[in-house]
Amino acid sequence: MLWLPILIPALAGALTFLLGERRTRRRNTVNLIAATAAAAATLSLAGAAFQGTAAQASLPLGPGLQLAVRGDLTGLLFACVVTLLWGVTLVYAIGYMSHDRNRARFFGFFAWCIAAANGVALARDPLSLFVFYEILSLCTYPLVVHSGTPEAIAAGRKYLLYAFGGGAALLAGTAWLVAIAGPVQFTPGGALLAAESHTFALRWVFALMAAGFCVKAALMPLHGWLPSAMVAPAPVSSLLHAVAVVKAGVFGIVRLVNDLFGPELATSLGVAQPLALAAAVTIGVASVIALRQDDLKRRLAYSTVAQLAYITLGTALCTPLAAAGALAHLAHHAVMKITMFFTVGSLGQTLHVKVLGTMGGVARRMPLTMASFSVAALALAGVPPLAGFASKWLLAGGAFESGDWWALLVYVSGGALTLGYMVPILLASVRPGAHEPAERWESDPRMLWPIIAVALASVVFGVSASAPWSPARWALAAVSPVFGGWTP
């Protein structure tokens, strides 16, 4: 059962490859069925996890080596985000890619990426996490270079350089960890009690593993690949470069701090603070860079860099509220940013609008799309009662709680900067321009409905943040064992 969220997309991907390029209808059916099945499996696992039964399963890979998964709340939150958004993105992608070449390759690797991301989410120990993390790195490449243009190839090369560099650091860190601490499993609150005396080695292990994760988490100065990777088709930017891949990086940091080292050890070793500082700097610098981007996707990419650093900072602060906020933001940012990338993709595909300067009249031409975008943009800026506010409230509260008041200021000024780089997009869209109102559908309905759906999600997640099923509450429940059963 636990393997299903990984196996279903993996098989769907394989089947997609075997079906080949021409059998479009069958390919779409297979993928949509798989997405539904995977969503059902993930949600039922989450239900079980809320009941308090964290199932696990493992597969031996050699002497002292196994691939193991466990369905705890932290992992399942990420898995649910990835899997549910996979379905939405599929619908969008079927519309978006309807005239593209190499669709079998696209959908196949796409599904494999989902499988790998779910693996990252559910991995029980650092090694299993590494395994899925590397598979994810690998499967993303064909999607980055999908268009095959020299620009895409160059972006792919850059991506690989970063991804495998990070992978190498992660491998070294993980191996070192296993060498000093044995085959440890992620345990809320820390798993390294027995190895605490190796302070030198543990610091290095943390640095290496964090460096590995930070590449995907696009923490500055390891963020260079993300803006370039925006040459990928919009569904890739939406789901992978705003949700699955980059979040796998921050999720790794969450696991590293919360469940491997534990907040206490991470603080006492003095490794969490530099990470927090790097994240804070990233928030500031990336937001300022985002202000200056004319290309819409690049603007969003730098925004992603900044927002991911919110999560990293929250985790590195090592307080319950901040950790919960980080996890909640992982989910909230997913729905908000995917809305924006969908929108930008839709603008590009429908109107060939890709830069800020040509957006005049877009709001009249695509009112529903731009309304959805506005909701997401305001949510991202932390306007209540939308989703971004809920997570930012927790993060800021956690920052205050930890006594790191500067982090609180970082969070709120990050919010101000978010407004700064989002509002110009809204403004540009209402400026007069060449586009006239559409006659019937403002864009391919397969692209429109997903946008509205995810925009609604960023409203619902915020408004009902205190409902028992909301990501915010889920995150609070997930971090509770990390801090010894803490409850708000």
Place this chain on the structure above:
Amino acid sequence: MTALGSAWLWVADSTSVLFGSLFALVWLAGGVHSYVTLPSAGKHRFFAYYLPASLGGTATAFAGDAISFYACFSLMSLASWGLVTHSGTNASRQAGAIYLALTALGEALLLAGLVALSSAAGSTELSAFVNLAPSPGATFGAALVLGAVGVKIGALPLIGILPLTYATAPAGAAAALAGASTKVAALTLVRLLPFGALPVAVSEAVMVAGLATTFVAVAVGLFAVSARGVLGYSSASQMGLVMLAAGSGLADSAATELARGAILTLALHHGFAKAALMLGSDVVPGLSPGMRRLGTALLALPALALVGVPLTTGFAAKYALKDVLLALSGVLPETVYALLPWTGVGTALLMLRFFRVLANERTAARSAAAWPGWVVLLLATASAAWLWPGAAGQAAERGMLAVPALVTALWPGLLAVMLVVALRLARVRPPRWNVKPGDLLLLAPLAVGAADAALALPRSRRPMRDRSALPALLLRAERVWVSWPVAATAFVVFVLALSALTAG
């Protein structure tokens, strides 16, 4: 938001009712005025912003917890951006950008303050905030909230923000912004700050900042070129007094209740008066000469109130402020107390300037339908502070209505008039510095542009390395290496070396 407490909690205490009435009336009057005066093109767009802004603005008065307070505050602030930029001119767009930047800053500070205060209080309920015990966290949070308020009301050095927005927004919107929106800042002070629980340094800093804002705003405002610009500086000056009142009550628990009362009275009085002036400044210039005289006369009422002429609401407000200062002891409160009448002089000068500028302004004729909103506000100005339950009785009790107090309150206005008359007689012409509403803030876009240009400096591209050199070298090395004689010799050497190594 169970993490820190409850959300969407609404309260209706006396403060809510007071501010709620003020906000509702001012937004309503501004709305009616806008509805009748704005051209129909773009009217629905205006109200698409005006209605949310008024909703958010009015609802802040009833917000009982940090989250709903912040939500309402944000709704009002963000939606007001549409009011500032309504005319669509370049100037309004620029004003909108500046407004938005400052709003974002203010929101950020407010959010941080709210987070800090709720963490310190262990609850998101606003009632818990005001009763906070002294702690570094509470001080930090309060300082952030004060910063947010400072941005909102345009305290030094951001004095230009109010005149800038008032001068750019349509008159109805300007009235609402001046009468209601800035008063949300006063509400914020009353609702969020733990009066009496903060360090003396904070209290004194706020007092100094408030007083400085008051005087500097007057000084700058005297050179403002538009009527609404002058009013904007006057607002900044008046809000400086609000800060002064707040500052005086922050540290000393003896002055706490008095300070809160003073803030309430100041807000109420200034809210109605300034809104009335704003609408009046739109209606009067469009009147026929005869009616114009009547209109100007009517406008004198809120102007006199602002100056604090006896029996006006402004008089009550000034009196309340004096009460607070008297309750304090120390060098600063005494100095401030001594300087306080001079703020009246400043306000009087500003009002004279206002009428002078207004006399030169011409606008399109306004229909009769533009009158009701204005007149209602005039009536409210005249009566609000007195109609407030118990206010008159309290005033009598405190000796406010005794002759000496009344006389004391008269001289700043008279002094101002005499000053102007004297200058006229002496034929001293004041320097003609025409300050555009917004003053220093107008330089901000230039600064941003410069920073942008600096960041955009072409990054020095590293010279392209000769990339073919190393690979070619490596390939040549391999070619030599694999040639038969070299390779076979290498094998022999390898065998001999290995034998030598292992034998040893």
Place this chain on the structure above:
Amino acid sequence: MTLVDHLPAALIMTPLAGAALTFVTRRRWDPALVMVTAVVITGLALALSVRVLAEGAFRYRLGGWGAPLGIDLVADGISALFVLLAAVVGLAATAYATSYFGTGDEDAYGRGLVWALWLFLWTALNALFLTGDVFNVYVCLELVGISAVALVTLGGGADALRAGARYLFASMLGAMTYLLGVALLYSATGHLDMATLGSAPTQGIAASTGLVLMVSALVLKTALVPVHFWLPTAHAAAPSPVSAVLSALVVKGSYYVILRLVLDVTYPGQLPGLDVTLGALGAASIVWGSVQALLQTRVKLLVAYSTVAQIGYLFVAIPLMRADGGIVGVAVTAAAAHAVSHGLAKAGFFLSAGSLQHRFGHDRISEMAGAARTTPVLAMACAVAGVTMMGLPPSGGFVAKWLLILTSINVGQWWWAAVMIAGGLLSAAYTFRLVAVFVAEGAGDPGDAHHPARTEWLPLLLASAAALLAFAIPQIDTLVRIGMNLGRAEVLP
């Protein structure tokens, strides 16, 4: 003695019989005949593994003579594993070759000899993996060499002949050196049987020099840097199925013998510095081979240099096997796993490269843009094979690398880990250099996808098997430990 006890002999006799039959039967029956033989061999190899797993290692006395005069065959875990690898790769290569050699010029140079040579090679390989006698190793190595060289020259052109000749002379240089070593070892010990040699170690310069000569010769035949000179040209010039077998199996044959010598024959401290030297050369191979692969402009040369690099990992494992004075079991498992994983992947890689060459009419990397769309199965095979080269999960190469890295940190020799991690990055560089060209869109439109020929799925199948081998490592681990000389010590499970 039951029938299954004759499995070792059967594994040698079956391909030999098949080879002999090709001379007798009609030419057009050859492919079918060879396929049947390959299937039978695979069955036998499976049976041998099952038998070893079930009942442990056993010796088979050829002709009933027995050591010291007779020649013994030894079937233990490692030999069974290598026989099985040879069978799987051989079966796939045979199936691929029936299509590869079945088309085109029937009368091309040496075409009639392909099948016989191939089955001879298989015979020699099986014999090599099963023999327990150092002199018999010499004979088997020479048989492997002769058939392999002949197969390389089947390309027929001057380039292929020159590559074959270089291969042949290198092979002879190695063989003579090996034989000299055997002579010295025999003169010192009086034994040729590996087990006997291992159980009664002899001190002295003659024995140690003999062993050094033998190991050096095997290093030459395995093409470790700095004596890798013959491999790239030979493997690149051979017909693709041959390249696949050469890279996947033939170099593993000589490595297998080194493994035997290290594990069974030498004793700790007998050849001081040998382990570390081999490890260091392995590291050099990883780096140099990868760098050269990265610089190549032709697919087959790239793949051939990749073999040089991958062999390096096998040698880095050697100092780790002996790190604690005994034998570290995981390091042996890692080496075996890597050999198998690389064997499968490299066979897939070469077969795929062959088909690409066939489709494009050349094997210049720069002119293969768009291959991922026109020949998706082949491009995918290269990419999946690359996963193993890079040592990424879930390939067998990953588990091998992980175990080696872990062992090297555990025994305090972290520098091997550093080299292996760097090697992974370099492999990624050359793999993706290829893949990037495949996914790029060329200037002109190369048209729609070809319908993949049935045999074009074979490389993908092999590469996928390697890429998923991690899940079979527990079984390989069990198999490898059967009969291994593990009596001394282990530091890890």
Place this chain on the structure above:
Amino acid sequence: MSSHLVYALVGGLLFSIGTYGLIVRPHMIHKIISTNFMGSGVFLVLIGLGNRTPSGVPDPVPQAMVLTGIVVTVALTALSLAIAKRYFSLTGRGDISEHREERVG
């Protein structure tokens, strides 16, 4: 010095000469002959060092090895001659030194 040792030393000498020729001589026929030299050298060493039985009865194992070795060497020689002939007929040359046309990169 026993005669066995003389055999062995001569064998070593032959092996060295053969190795030298194999490395240095570019022509294939020279190389082939050189390998035969090497083989003969090894066989001499085998014979020379192989007789270890104190009784003086010759040890049959080295003899068997030498015989097998000769067979193998003959096969190798045949194959290499065939390649050399074919190469000569294709290119008209007998040397495989690569300094001119060996292409790796």
